[in-house]
Amino acid sequence: MTLLSLTDLAVTLRNRPVFSGVSMTIGEGELVGLIGPNGAGKTTLMRSALGLLPIQSGQSSLAAMSTADRARAVAWMPQAREIAWPVPVERLVALGRLPYLPISGKIPPADQEKIDAAIAYLGLEEFRARAASRLSGGEQARALIARAIAQDTPLLMTDEPIAGLDPAHQIATMQVFADLARHGRSTLVSLHDLGLAARHCTRLVLLAEGGILADGAPEDVLTDALLARAFGVTAWHQQTSSGPVFQPLEVI
Known part of the structure; x- marks a missing residue:
């Protein structure tokens, strides 16, 4: 399924x-890393694919959907993570169920289970x-991921x-995104850490020079x-017993 x-x-x-000329598909169970240098258009690509920015030409299956259908097809986590309002974590996560709630706004038992x-999946009970x-x-990053997971869409775009997290949280x-992929839910994630991209992503899309320069296995x-x-840049990479290790080394 696409x-x-x-x-x-x-x-x-x-x-x-x-x-221009960007063509790609994402199917079930993929963790797709969107990589590329600063200014290549990674954020623009994601936002235009969602219909949040005007498309000059071409088509996006998500942008063509109605707002209601798109909210059930994809969860979106923008780059800004600051949570300005002091709402309880449970209320924040519950926002992920908005596309499904009745007009009354009351949360049915089935939605509360989601x-x-x-909350349990991200270890946020306390x-x-x-x-x-x-x-x-x-x-906060875990809480926002929990909100996206509660939305229960087949695709997450983040x-x-x-960015800005310590190594353990990175x-x-x-690992959360990889686990979602193993259970059939896909994620398109933009990131700059090529080492983590090599270790966790099932596929990488390299955006550079005004289009997709490469698309395939890491x-x-x-x-x-x-x-x-x-x-x-140059880089060192090695397949180890713990998985692939990738480290950029020097500017050319």
Whole structure:
């Protein structure tokens, strides 16, 4: 089943072409890492695919949906993670059920089960009644992921969810996405940490030079030639008993 389909997508912002000719699909059970240098258009690609930015030409299956259908097809986690209002964590997570709630706004038992399951999945039980604005950065990230999981969509799109987190929270976040993929739910995640991308993603899409430069398995995308071309760096990579290890080394 195809969860996202982009066909010859092109976007221009402030009279500047960002990218063109972008075509890709995402199916069930994939963890797709969207990588590329700063300014390549990763955030723009995700937002235009969601219909949040105007598309100059081409098509996005998600952007073509009605608002109600799209809310049931994809959960969106933007780059900004600051939680400004002191709502309890449980209430924050419950916002993920808005696309399904009746007009009365009351939460039916089946929806409460989804909320409880998401809170448990992210290990947030002890924070259930705490104001979300009082959580640490890593805890806020987990609460927002729980909200997205409570939305119970087949696809999650998230923009740099590990930026600013310590190593433990970065790894834990990527493990959550990998676990979702193993259970059939897919994630498109933009990130700059190529090491974590190599270790956890089932597939990488390299956005550079105004389009998709490569799309495939991590070992086929993170090649010396493509790294030099897209990022201008060298890297060391090795397959170990603990999985692939990838480390950028020097600027060319």
